[in-house]
Amino acid sequence: MNAPKHDVLVVGAGFAGAVMAERLATQCNLRVLVVERRNHLAGNAHDAADAAGVILHHYGPHYFRTNSDRIVEYLSQFTEWRPVEYKILAWSDGRYWPFPINLNTFEQLLGRTSSTEEMEETLAKWRVPIANPANSEEVIISQVGVPLYEKFFRNYTRKQWRREPRNLDAEVCGRIPIRTNRDDRYLSEKFQALPSEGYTRMFERMLSDPRITVQLNTDYREVQAMGECRHTVYSGALDEYFDRCFGSLPYRSLRFEPETLKREFYQPAMQVNYPNDHEFTRIVEIKHATGQQIPVTTIVREYPEDYGPGREPYYPIPAPDARAIYARYEELAEMLKDVSFVGRLASYRYYNMDQVVGMSLMEFEKLRVKLGIKS
Numbered sequence: 001m002n003a004p005k006h007d008v009l010v011v012g013a014g015f016a017g018a019v020m021a022e023r024l025a026t027q028c029n030l031r032v033l034v035v036e037r038r039n040h041l042a043g044n045a046h047d048a049a050d051a052a053g054v055i056l057h058h059y060g061p062h063y064f065r066t067n068s069d070r071i072v073e074y075l076s077q078f079t080e081w082r083p084v085e086y087k088i089l090a091w092s093d094g095r096y097w098p099f100p101i102n103l104n105t106f107e108q109l110l111g112r113t114s115s116t117e118e119m120e121e122t123l124a125k126w127r128v129p130i131a132n133p134a135n136s137e138e139v140i141i142s143q144v145g146v147p148l149y150e151k152f153f154r155n156y157t158r159k160q161w162r163r164e165p166r167n168l169d170a171e172v173c174g175r176i177p178i179r180t181n182r183d184d185r186y187l188s189e190k191f192q193a194l195p196s197e198g199y200t201r202m203f204e205r206m207l208s209d210p211r212i213t214v215q216l217n218t219d220y221r222e223v224q225a226m227g228e229c230r231h232t233v234y235s236g237a238l239d240e241y242f243d244r245c246f247g248s249l250p251y252r253s254l255r256f257e258p259e260t261l262k263r264e265f266y267q268p269a270m271q272v273n274y275p276n277d278h279e280f281t282r283i284v285e286i287k288h289a290t291g292q293q294i295p296v297t298t299i300v301r302e303y304p305e306d307y308g309p310g311r312e313p314y315y316p317i318p319a320p321d322a323r324a325i326y327a328r329y330e331e332l333a334e335m336l337k338d339v340s341f342v343g344r345l346a347s348y349r350y351y352n353m354d355q356v357v358g359m360s361l362m363e364f365e366k367l368r369v370k371l372g373i374k375s
Contacts, residue, residue: 007229011233012236022207045062045199055286065192066354084289087270091277101152151275261299262296279303
């Protein structure tokens with residue numbers, strides 16, 4: 001009988017799959033087959049130039065950031081970095097507002113200069129006292145009160161999730177910082193950057209080891225049915241793996257509407273949120289972050305949509321009813337000893353990119369032990 005061509009099947013060429021494949025090949029000397037149903041690497045982090053030559057993040061903006069030196073060190077094997085401080089604005093009441101809420105936002109609201117002390121005193125009056133916020137509405141009104149919640153959060157969240165914020169976990173809106181100083185960065189992590197040659201090029205390097213074979217436009221079930229690999233690493237949607245036997249896990253999807261314009265820039269920031277007046281949630285002009293210097297620009301309007309056939313599952317629904325369905329699939333997954341479930345879709349969690357990398361590095365160590373391979 002012929003020996004199998006590969007030791008491990010990795011399903012998905014996004015962060016989770018690529019990290020697992022790279023580690024298994026380079027650290028364990030295993031032959032790894034990576035299959036991806038789409039026609040490109042990098043999963044939703046895929047970037048490439050459009051017809052006008054503008055580099056775009058084709059599945060929405062991917063703002064890499066982390067506080068982990070270990071993760072930066074790991075990914076720096078495959079890329080150099082372009083430091084970026086991600087800045088966004090919100091469009092409300094016919095004008096741009098600094099966002100997340102900070103002292104600059106507060107001053108614009110007052111129409112005069114102010115101070116951290118005055119902002120803190122004012123917010124203390126506006127806040128709704130809630131000791132243990134249980135949902136996204138409570139977490140915001142307990143920090144900034146109802147008027148700022150209505151101005152910046154409520155309708156944006158309703159559009160994004162098609163649920164009232166009171167019906168979503170506190171972490172959804174709680175991810176967004178509230179500051180009383182002039183720090184107007186969108187994110188707070190100490191390392192904020194983009195791969196200098198783009199995400200796709202970084203993934204190409206991650207998967208370039210000769211022990212790794214990549215097959216695009218491939219359904220993993222066709223390969224798995226051949227039974228030639230002794231272990232599978234699966235980074236797709238968990239309910240899909242089990243043929244949705246307990247019903248579909250709920251997700252939110254997105255539609256992207258690009259527009260190329262004959263000007264250097266369209267808007268004053270990389271991202272502008274539209275919490276109230278439009279069907280789309282935001283306009284992204286990633287050229288502000290990539291530093292590309294060409295006389296045209298492409299903006300992308302982002303429309304949240306219901307998830308269904310032919311649409312990508314972008315966001316797990318962070319709510320109790322969704323977690324109850326996931327728990328049933330998780331129980332099935334834990335029973336399978338020859339499959340590792342890794343990544344955002346497989347774990348039904350809204351993880352940042354660095355969190356997926358960290359999770360994958362940990363899962364690799366567990367799998368190394370399971371396969372009996374010494375470090």
